[in-house]
Amino acid sequence: MRKLLVIALFSAALSACSTPDSASPSAAIRQVLATQTAAWNRGDVAGFMQGYWESDSLVFIGKRGLTYGWQPTLDNYRRNYPDAAAMGQLTFTNLRITPDGPETAHVVGRWHLARPAAGDLQGHFLLVFRRINNQWVIVADHSS
Template identity: 35%
Template sequence: MRRSLIRTALFLALAGIPAATLTSTALAQKEGEQMRVLPQAELDVVKVLLAQERAWNEGNMEGFTASYKNSPDTLFIGSTVTRGFEGMVATYRRNYPDRATMGRLTFSDLEPHLLDDHFATLTGHFALERDKKHGGNAGGVFSLVLEKTPGGWKIILDHTTS
């Protein structure tokens, strides 16, 4: 539910309707928790993941990895630690060599938090649906640190567990 509500908020934001016009019930995390509206800056952080999801599901690895900062300092932490953008891209290409292996990716329970004007965190869940012969379904949680760059918000640290 939260994911569809975030998409609604993003649609309104892209349409030029301020997030503040949404009701306070628009972005509930879990039943019984206080609901809140995401400020535009947090919506901008969430858009990074929505763009990743869209690119992945189109089989566009280049579009997916464009959400990461192209820097030798970018870190990806999974079963191992990968340092640098180029190494991370190589790992993704090795682990997901074709569209069938990529499957269908969905993100949920996205929680953005601005640390200041230049850095933010984003946590959530991912689900990867694919047939058994291409690796089967997978899922887990992630935490990201993003930096606001001249090119927009970019992931500088990705810690993903399955």
């Protein structure tokens, strides 16, 4: 009887470990990036921004320097990409996702905007992700 109880407890512990809340950081982060890509490609900047930490502590580092805060970052995206034609079609490639701990990870990759009317843009990025309130979000973005 005791052996069955130990097996039952072990089985329960294993099934608890496989819940959606414990999805691998890599898979969860890939999903965030896929959701962002889909939002961008339909011209939805606000939807794209849902992948970022909605905080004044968010930092975006780009060609024009530092931007602190979710709202200023959104404002910059809207100013630089005023419509779907300016936004183009986004792809992320060469993704390298590295967990830094149970609640943090960083991602290095390449971005490309296909914009037939305005000319293509491309570059590289380093994203810092943190798991906050059980969601993986970008807390720092260095894109060039």
